[in-house]
Amino acid sequence: MMVSALIERELSAETFPIRDGVFVAVVGPSGAGKDTVIGYARNHFADETRLEFVRRVITRPSDAASEDHDTLADAAFIEAEADGAFAISWEAHGLRYGIPADVDWSVANGRVAVANVSRAIIPSLRERYANLAIVEITASPDVLAERLAMRGRESRGEVLARLARSANMSLSGPGVTSIDNSGPREAAGERFAEVLRKAMAFSDMSGLI
Numbered sequence: 334m335m336v337s338a339l340i341e342r343e344l345s346a347e348t349f350p351i352r353d354g355v356f357v358a359v360v361g362p363s364g365a366g367k368d369t370v371i372g373y374a375r376n377h378f379a380d381e382t383r384l385e386f387v388r389r390v391i392t393r394p395s396d397a398a399s400e401d402h403d404t405l406a407d408a409a410f411i412e413a414e415a416d417g418a419f420a421i422s423w424e425a426h427g428l429r430y431g432i433p434a435d436v437d438w439s440v441a442n443g444r445v446a447v448a449n450v451s452r453a454i455i456p457s458l459r460e461r462y463a464n465l466a467i468v469e470i471t472a473s474p475d476v477l478a479e480r481l482a483m484r485g486r487e488s489r490g491e492v493l494a495r496l497a498r499s500a501n502m503s504l505s506g507p508g509v510t511s512i513d514n515s516g517p518r519e520a521a522g523e524r525f526a527e528v529l530r531k532a533m534a535f536s537d538m539s540g541l542i
């Protein structure tokens with residue numbers, strides 16, 4: 334067993350940025366396939382205890398078809414946020430999103446945490462996690478439009494707003510892996526699985542130092 338897994342590290346202000354484990358931030362435009370590649374990896378690595386697939390808290394009714402998340406009403410989310418329930422939270426598409434605080438403990442203890450997050454929170458993630466892997470899932474604009482329409486989770490107006498938002502976002506800085514998901518799910522899924530294998534290997538090494 335890894336040394337890091339034997340030590341239950343306490344987190345305090347001095348422990349930032351959090352080390353040992355890796356935070357894998359899956360980002361990219363709406364409809365590119367973030368939840369799809371995460372779902373692929375979840376199946377692929379079903380028995381892998383070093384990986385944690387973060388269950389997000391969102392102020393959106395649950396929709397198990399695309400993502401299994403927790404739901405809170407707006408006021409309850411704001412209260413939970415004030416109580417320190419989230420490692421990180423943000424707003425987008427008129428919704429609030431939170432990553433439960435125990436992800437910090439997991440990363441500090443050598444696990445690889447995987448979450449679908451906003452591109453806008455990358456600077457905060459860089460401050461919080463020493464080992465941050467950013468995976469950008471991409472697809473061409475016409476593919477995005479077609480997939481969002483097919484997904485059917487949002488109204489036509491919401492889909493148009495999501496497509497417009499995507500056009501204004503660009504990524505910069507180190508540690509970004511881009512995966513084109515214009516082709517079959519399995520192709521992007523395998524590339525993502527390879528990123529996770531590397532993150533687990535890195536985390537194993539870092540726990541032994």
Ligand SMILES: Nc1ncnc2c1ncn2[C@@H]1O[C@H](COP(=O)(O)OP(=O)(O)O)[C@@H](O)[C@H]1O
Pocket residue numbers: 361362363364365366367368369370399470480481483484514515516517518519
């Ligand atoms: N490679 C693919 N080929 C065909 N359809 C896909 C592919 N990847 C994702 N989809 C579909 O496209 C839609 C958007 O994917 P999703 O994973 O929800 O994207 P995101 O989380 O980035 O918004 C979903 O309906 C999903 O099933």
Ligand SMILES: O=P(O)(O)OC[C@H]1O[C@H](OP(=O)(O)OP(=O)(O)O)[C@H](O)[C@@H]1O
Pocket residue numbers: 360361362363364367368425426430449450451452453495498499502
């Ligand atoms: O700031 P951005 O990078 O544009 O991201 C905005 C939001 O879109 C995604 O959420 P969600 O999974 O609910 O939406 P999606 O499936 O349509 O991408 C992502 O996790 C962010 O919460």
